[in-house]
Every structure is written in C-alpha cells, then in structure tokens.
Amino acid sequence: MKKLIPLLFLGLALAGLMLLLNACDRNSGDSGPSPQTGAGGSMARFAISGNTLYIVSKQSLEVYDINQGGNPTRAVTKNLGVGIETIFPYQKNLFIGAADGMYIYNNASPNDPVLLSKYTHVLSCDPVVVQGQYAYVTLRAGVNCRPGGSFSSLDVVDISDPSKPQMVNSQRMDTPYGLGVSGNKLFVCEGDKGFRVMDITDRKVPVQKRLFQEVPSYDVIVGNNHLIITGKDGLFQYKYDESDSIAYLSKIPVL
Numbered sequence: 001m002k003k004l005i006p007l008l009f010l011g012l013a014l015a016g017l018m019l020l021l022n023a024c025d026r027n028s029g030d031s032g033p034s035p036q037t038g039a040g041g042s043m044a045r046f047a048i049s050g051n052t053l054y055i056v057s058k059q060s061l062e063v064y065d066i067n068q069g070g071n072p073t074r075a076v077t078k079n080l081g082v083g084i085e086t087i088f089p090y091q092k093n094l095f096i097g098a099a100d101g102m103y104i105y106n107n108a109s110p111n112d113p114v115l116l117s118k119y120t121h122v123l124s125c126d127p128v129v130v131q132g133q134y135a136y137v138t139l140r141a142g143v144n145c146r147p148g149g150s151f152s153s154l155d156v157v158d159i160s161d162p163s164k165p166q167m168v169n170s171q172r173m174d175t176p177y178g179l180g181v182s183g184n185k186l187f188v189c190e191g192d193k194g195f196r197v198m199d200i201t202d203r204k205v206p207v208q209k210r211l212f213q214e215v216p217s218y219d220v221i222v223g224n225n226h227l228i229i230t231g232k233d234g235l236f237q238y239k240y241d242e243s244d245s246i247a248y249l250s251k252i253p254v255l
Helices: 004-025
Strands: 046-049 052-056 060-065 073-079 084-090 093-098 101-106 114-120 128-131 134-139 152-158 166-173 179-182 185-189 195-199 207-212 219-223 226-231 234-240 246-253
Touching: 046 084, 052 084, 060 084, 084 128, 093 128, 128 179, 134 179, 179 219, 185 219, 185 226
Parallel strands: none
Antiparallel strands: 046 052, 052 060, 060 073, 084 093, 093 101, 101 114, 128 134, 134 152, 152 166, 179 185, 185 195, 195 207, 219 226, 226 234, 234 246
8 A cells, every 4th residue: 555555646636637738728727726736635745836846845846847748947955954744835925845844935036935934833745835825734643644643633724824824723623635625615534534614605514515435535637627646556536516525437447
C-alpha cells in the first residue's frame, strides 16, 4: 500500500489536469478569481499558477518560471524547515501544509513568494484547501503523522487576514487524508473508512451529510459538479448536485 498510494496521487493530479482542461473547453471555469491554471489534490506537492511552477520538498519551496515551457528556469528556493508536505494555491496566496503548521505565502510576485504567516499546530499530517476567507485543514493522527495516540481533526481557520490566521472551529475525524471544497460542500477523505460529504453553509461549522464507506479514499479533486477520488484500487469519478445527490460514474483501475 505504501508504494501504491503515491502512484494514485500522481494519477489523481493527471486526472485533475484533464478535468480542468475539459472544463475550460466548456467555458465553465471556477467561479473564484484564483489564477491557478492546474488542478491537483490537496495532498499534491506541486502546483501551477499562471506561468509559475511551485514544488515543495521536505524542507523547501522551489519556484520555477515556466514562461518558456520547454525551458523552465529556477527562480528561487525558499527554505521552510522540515516536514513540508503539501501546497495549495488560492488567489494571490500559497498555502503550504507542514508537519507542524500551515505556511501562508503571498505570491503577488509569482517568482518570489513572501511569507505572510504560519498557523501552528501539534505535529500532524495536514492537507489544506481554501475557499473564501476560510482554510480547511485535516490533521491525521498515527505513527507517521501525529504520534502519541492523540486524535485526528478537521480545523477551520479564518484567513480573512492572511498575516494573522485564527482557528475558529475544530472537530474530530477518524483518519482524514485529502479534502476538497466547492460551494456549500466540503469533501473529506477518510482512508479505509471512505469519504464524507459535509455541508458548509455555515462556513465555520462543517456538518456531515453523508458517509460513503464503499470506496477507501485518499485524496479528491472537485470541479464542475464532478469528483475524482483516489481509492485502493484506482481512480473513481462521481457526479453531484446542489442537493445531497451523489452518483457513481466510472472507475480507472490502477494496478
């Protein structure tokens, strides 16, 4: 399983890119003003925003200028410490998940992001997604994430002032991995326990509406009323609407 999951994440990133390109062809792009031009899951280690590629290693943020796609050039390297895990671009900021917190970088100057703040938490694995003035962060307990037998949680962080992030809510989860958000819905992958559909009409208080236990889920891309989810056996596609209706569409096996 440890070898399989990274392959699924790679497949999810590629599938998400295809989903985004297909959405652009239908002229039905994201309703938000984000400059992000590539779609990846919340557990991705790379992202494209405009003509800039961002890659996080275990201890740094690597920035590449890709104006000339065939000849990318490194613009800058930002040393972040240790335990860097994920990156999520939203509007003019980069949200970087680390074992001990969430870094917020302003990328108004894409080739030279500037650190605004750090939301600190106890040691944990912490994918993050953002919508509006709130960031949603899953903190997973376990031997390799949050040691010591503590609990897993979903944190809601107010980022209306990115220089001063404030946690406004926290609730227990089982084994949360990646997550995705769109409109009034938050989707949380719970590993072998499936994935949750949560209502965020009240942005600060996610409320569970449904739990799908039939598909072990590790990460998700949300777009145009479609979900692409990584599971044990491959990539799963669902469609959903503004009600609580979610329908299975297809599966891409990954051996």
